[in-house]
Amino acid sequence: MNSTRTRRVLLAAVGVAALALPLAACSSGGDGGGEGGTEITFLVPNAGTNVESAEAMIAAFEDENPDITVKVESQPAGTEGDNLMKTKLATGEMSDVFWYNSGSLFQALNPDQNLAPLSDESWVGDMQEGMAAVVSTDNGVYGAPFGATQAGAVVYNKKIYADLGLEIPTSWDEFAANNEAIKAAGIAPVIQTYGDTWTSQLFILGDFGNVLAQDPEWGEEYTAGERKYVDEPASQGFLNQQVGFESDWWNEDFASALYDDGARMVATGEGAHYPILTGIVSTFQQNFPDELENIGVFALPAQKAEDTKLTVWLPNAVYIPKTTEGDKLEAAKKFVAFINSSAGCDVQNTAMVPSGPYAIDSCTLPDDVPGLLKDMQVYFDEGNTNPALEFLSPIKGPNLENITVEVGSGIRPAEDGAALYDEDVKKQAQQLGLDGW
Known part of the structure; x- marks a missing residue:
C-alpha cells in the first residue's frame, strides 16, 4: 500500500491535520551542548504535534547529556516530504537524525547506500520482530521506532456485550452470530461512516x-504482480463487507455518518461495533472520557479462528544518514538509543498519546491506559499480530475508499469491487515501474 496515503488516513484518525507549510527550524530551548560540546540536528515532519513531541524528547535527552545539543528541523509531511527526504539524502544535506516512515517508504530511501547501520546498537535486540523487519534490509538494521503502533480492528461497546451475554468472536461465523443477536435487541450491529469515505x-x-x-508471501507476491484481490484469501474482505450490507447490520445513516458520529455511536451504545483504526482512542479520551472503560477492541475475525490476527500499523522510525560522522555520529546514536530507553519511553507516554502497544520491549504502556489499548496488548503478547500491507508493499490504488463505499452500500457486488480495485492497483504499480505489471 502507499504508505504516504495511508499515513494521511492514520493522521485523520487521531485528529491530526498535516500542515501545508514548513515550520522554521527551532532549538529545543535547552542550553546543553555548550562550548566544547557536540551539536546535532533532528528532522521531523511538521504534522500535528510532531515538533512538540520532538522538543520534549530533546529536553529530556539534553538533561542527561549536557555535552550534546539537539536542534529541531522540520519539513512538510506527505508526498512533498518524501521527495525532500530523497533529495537531501542524494545531495548529502540530510539532518544528523531524521524521523520518517518505516516499511515500504523506508525501503525507497535506498538504505544500504544512504543510511548508517545500527545493527550493533544495544537496543536492537529489544525490537519486536515485525518492527525490525520494516527498518531493515538483508544487510542489517537502520532504524529504531519512535511512537506506538495502532491497529485496524473492531472497536466495540463492552456494556452491550455484557448485557447480551456475548463473547469476543474469533471467527467470522461467531461475529455474524453476535451481530444477529445485537440486531434482534434493536441496536445497530456494525457502524459504518461513509460520509468520511476513508473509513x-x-x-x-x-x-x-x-x-x-x-498466505505469508502475499505481500511480496502482490508487489511482483502475482497476487490479486479478486482471488482468495484477499477477496474475503470485499465479500465480508457485502455480507454486512445484505444482512442489514449497518446503522441507518451509514451513507452520511461521519467518523465523529461513529465514535459517538460506539461510545454511547447506539451501535455495537465500529471497524476502525485504534487511533480513535484519542477521540474517546477527549469526547467520551466517562465511557472510556466501556470500549474495547478485537481483531476483525477471519473465516477460521486460527487465521484471525490483529492487523497492525507499525510506528515511524528514526534514522541516521551516512553523512553523519565522527562525534556527531556518536551523539546521534546516543540520541536514538535514548528515544528507546525507559526515560525516552516516559516522554513518549506523556508527550504523545499512545494508540497501541509499543514495538520495542524497552518501552511499555503505563498502567492507566484505556482498556482498549490493554486489549491490543494481549494480541502482541500472544504473537497474534501481522503488519498492514503498506509495510510490505508500496502499492495502494487511489480509489479503494470509493470502491468500498460502493460495495458497502450495495451498489457494486464484492467480486466486481475486487476486480475494479485490481485494475486501480495495476495503474499505480505501472506508474511505480514495478516488474510483473
Missing part, C-alpha cells in the same frame, strides 16, 4: 493480517 476501507485494510496468516 469504509477497514473491512479490507483490517483483514490483511488474516490474509497474511493464510
